[in-house]
Amino acid sequence: MVLLTPSTVSALISTSVIVISTVVLFLAGYKLQQNSIQNLQRHLREESQDYYANYGSPILNSRQREAIGSDGSDDIEDELPRDYLSSSGRTSRVSFDRGQSSGKKKAHVQLLNRPSTTDFCSALLYFDLLASNGSIESDHVLVYPSSIEKRMPTKDVYDILNRLRTRDVILHAVDVSGAWGRAPAESKILEAAATSLVTYDQIFYLRAPGIILSVDRLDNYFLTKPMTPEMLLKERKKFDKGKGTSAFMDLGQTWLSSRLSMSMSQLPAAFMTRRQYRADGRSTTRAYVPSAEVRRSFVVPSSKVSRFMMEDEKKRPAYAYFERDEGRRVKGNDNLYQIWRDELTRVCPGTTLDD
Template sequence: MVLLTSSQVSVVLSSGIVVIFTFLLFLSGYILQQKSIQSLHTQIRPQDPIQRHKPPLVEHTPDIRHQTPKRRFGNLQDRIIIQAQLSAKEEAFDWSRLAYAQLVRDHSEVCNALIFFADLKRLRSPVPRLLLFPRNWVEGSDADVLNTALETSKRLLRKASRRYRVILVPVDAVGEQDGSDPSHYSLASIFSLAQYDRVLSFPSPGLVLNSAPLDSILAFSEPSSVAFYPALNTSVALSSLLLVKPSTSIFKALSHIRASNNIPDTHLLSNFFHSAPPLLEVGEKKLYTTAEQLRTAKTFNGTAFLTDTAFLYFHDSEVPGPEFEVPYSDTVKRRPKDDDQGFLWEKMYATYKDRRYNVCGMDLETWPPPYKQEKQHIEKKVTVKKTDL
């Protein structure tokens, strides 16, 4: 029998208490770590779309493919909620047959497309992303090595593929036309993507503010061939969201018409699809807005704008594109008088400037452009000479 002194008993007890509390501390840390990991998995897991309004409980899952657009979306002023289930069977939604696609014809358009893809990745859209560009950019001659604009575009294409998981799709000019002329490339090329069921394209330049409604449109809307939102307007540049159901036969027909008549895409699409139904109901205006509509709105609610607007298109007849550095005095002249409206209007342009620098590594261009500066200089000299006379 071993007798322990009081000091030895004290050491044993204190050691036991230390071991017990160390174990409890380790156990609590392990539990917190597992909860944190589970929370991170939930946040980064790709999202799946569901209908915004729950259908009544039935014994089978209703077929959503043949419902009307109005019943699918209801009023887009409500938030479209994306959840991790599509049906009662908890089956994952297959996004592989859907895509966002942007066609760039000229080197100046590449950064705009990259900004779209950066927005979609930041908003965790699970939809595949495609970038269509002229094939001769990657199959050019040795003389193109010194082309700074081409090298910049190649750098941005590599970044799009590596950082934003964009699928690069080289395309040819329509028909047998010259591939070095940007005007010989057409949105008809999107119809050639026959491996996809539906493809959505944005007007450029713009910002994606909320990808959830756009993902839902791709998931649930099935146009016969093409649908526009808003309705296609041939008086301005192609400024509509374009939802396409790719078809090789339609692609060949559009390419033939485009090559033989050399007409712009706005007239090509509006003439070929003159009876195409609208993508959404006319009254549902919150999905899409332009910079001019934001600037000139008579009544404005900043909270509603940020909540309900999914896409902003930088079209304004009185303001240059967002890629230009406009003198602040000109900005002040056009700034809306309402404080909230003016703040958000300026913020959208500032956001684009930030995206252009951080995503593309580009500063804003000077305004007016060099060719306009030269024209203004010539006009000024003519005016001075007339004054002297």
């Protein structure tokens, strides 16, 4: 048996008290830290939700958009309710300074990231075809780095910019000086332009440069209303379960909810954003990309457009874009490429095309 002296007992008691006090203080500090972090996160989340619910950023991912101002109900409208009341009790209107914008709620957007006369002329051709044959009332918006203007563009680029202005194309020169690489990533340019584009209820983007092969079909795709998650859930409940999930997913969906990541260098070949308003005045903005079922008949690289497809209107895609290979244009289908070049020469007479 071990005999404990009074001094040993005193030391053990003191050590135990110190250990217990240390543990209690640690747990109290940890709890206080967790509460502070949770309060900070809650505060930041509430601020960000209020901002994006009112302004609807097109660069939020789809999960964030679905969470903002949505309680799972389908009481959603495409326009702000006329009798929406603000917190002060007064009838409120969401108003934005659109700058050069005409006040239209829709926009066709193209984005360029280098001072290429061919690219700028192709954008002019794109907007000309929309203006002369399109049926949608929308703004035509061209976004490009401000460095193109600051570094004294060539006379040809300067002339094309003037032509774009005379066509009432809205030019957004954005500052992407912090972007990496000689040619800024498309996602960085879109991110810089978000504050200008956020005022639109609907945005339609196609990769540039490219050529429209059917304006009517483009309009149809643009006007096709995508299903919200709530609508999809309702349709799925109505659908015959015996046909299976794969059959349900093939019910002619044109647009699928997606995510626009600002970490990728190149944006999808086509995407659309839509803002929808709730009865309380809040709004959600979601991004959509074409579904696999319609992608082949909608927007494709020029290299995938065969002569047979060009000869058969039913097989012809609505839009074809031209790919790059180490900074140079890939011709793909020679016939389509030559048609595009001939059209560029027509809309930009006297311009030296650099590709």
